[in-house]
Amino acid sequence: MAVKQGKHSLIMQKPISVVSYAAVGSKKESEGPLANNFDILNADSTFGEDSWEKAESTMQKIAVKKALEKGSYTEKDIDYICAGDLLNQCISSTYGLRDLGIQFIGLYGACSTMAESIGVASIFIESSAAKRCAAVTSSHFCSAERQFRFPLEYGGQRPPTAQWTATASGSVILEEKNEPPYIRAVTFGTIEDLGIKDANNMGAAMAPAAAMTLKRFFKDTKTTPDNYDMIFTGDLGKVGAQLLCELLQRDNIKLSQDKNYTDCGLMLYDLNTQDVHAGASGCGCSASVLCSTILPQMKEKKLNDVLFIATGALMSTTSAQQGESIPSVAHLIYISNSFNS
């Protein structure tokens, strides 16, 4: 069983291996710096469907199927699939995965869902409740815009702190196996809120959650950022990443964006040329960066010890219109190429 260390962290006692993974993106992702790392890039962001919701569902299904194919598995080999997305009632996941016939655990953690689903799946395997699990999330710029903001053709302006929802999906397959990389620890976050109300500045809303989870993980495991090759946050973007460094600085935890820390939202697109303002966001952002770039680099041993902290803003359009501040959560998973229990 996973052992609780400190107050908040769970340490895996078995080698929970990431045996397969896949990343799917669309046109804008194909124009970004990580384009070559993706498994599938579909220039048609409708994915051949007649609505954006169906497009996202299809994209998520493609991501799962690709991960299965890469690991030579079929749907029958998977015990549980932990999945979620940004749309109301998580319909991208439910419609995307309904034909697969895999026991389904729907999760909502907004953009933190990838770390959340990997965490839950790992614990399932650790506790022998499952032999093999899949974790998947997705987001689609067009379906997110119409749900959270304005119609696509509406002529509005976005402030510099706004982020661009990625049209992407990432999926991983986990099982107990002696094959790196491994999920070594999970720290689920608490809901944090430092009063940010601006839905166009989600990075600022989410940074306190990321700071809290990281702080707790370091305390629980008695480690420092120096113990890890790289620390990746989910989608804090330009503003949130800077705020996270400042917040942790106050607790004497040193993260440097030139050295040991970066944000998936700053990696997916070229901020100078792709008109994405403060960077990428959405469940698909951290999921696709994890599956297209971080995990392959771990396989190649370019990275050996990585912290992946996906961050989610937990508001809805209703709470935003009612003037509520934006609560957020950050879940951490520690991925390593070594395993010693």
Add this chain to the structure above:
Amino acid sequence: MDKQEYSKLTDKVSQNSKSYLNIPKAFVIGGLICTLGQLLLNLYMYWGADKELASTLVSVTLVFLSALFTGLDLYDNIAKHGGAGTLVPITGFANAVAAPAIEFKTEGFILGVGAKMFTIAGSVIVYGTLASVVYGLIIVIFKLY
């Protein structure tokens, strides 16, 4: 860290909109739309319409062009630079109606196009009507005394 302190820190880190760029761009693009309107007005009057009819025709033409540009996926690209310059003229109103009409077609003509068409423009209609009532009342009162 308390909320107040964090709010200050956020303001420090968050970049503001580039007003020195946005305001002149809004002025130029909004000005061009109004110039187009004036040209159309002159043209319709040259073709023999009286001023009132010509004004109506100008509005109709601008609304048509705005809806057309919205459908061609061009309007939002102009508005990205135009800001209030594309929002304030009648073209902005037309865009605010046409954009959801296109977007919500997937939910059908009744609950989608018909119902959602005014999600943005509805407020403009309600408060525009209300403002004109207030304006009318003021005129009446001033004429009485």
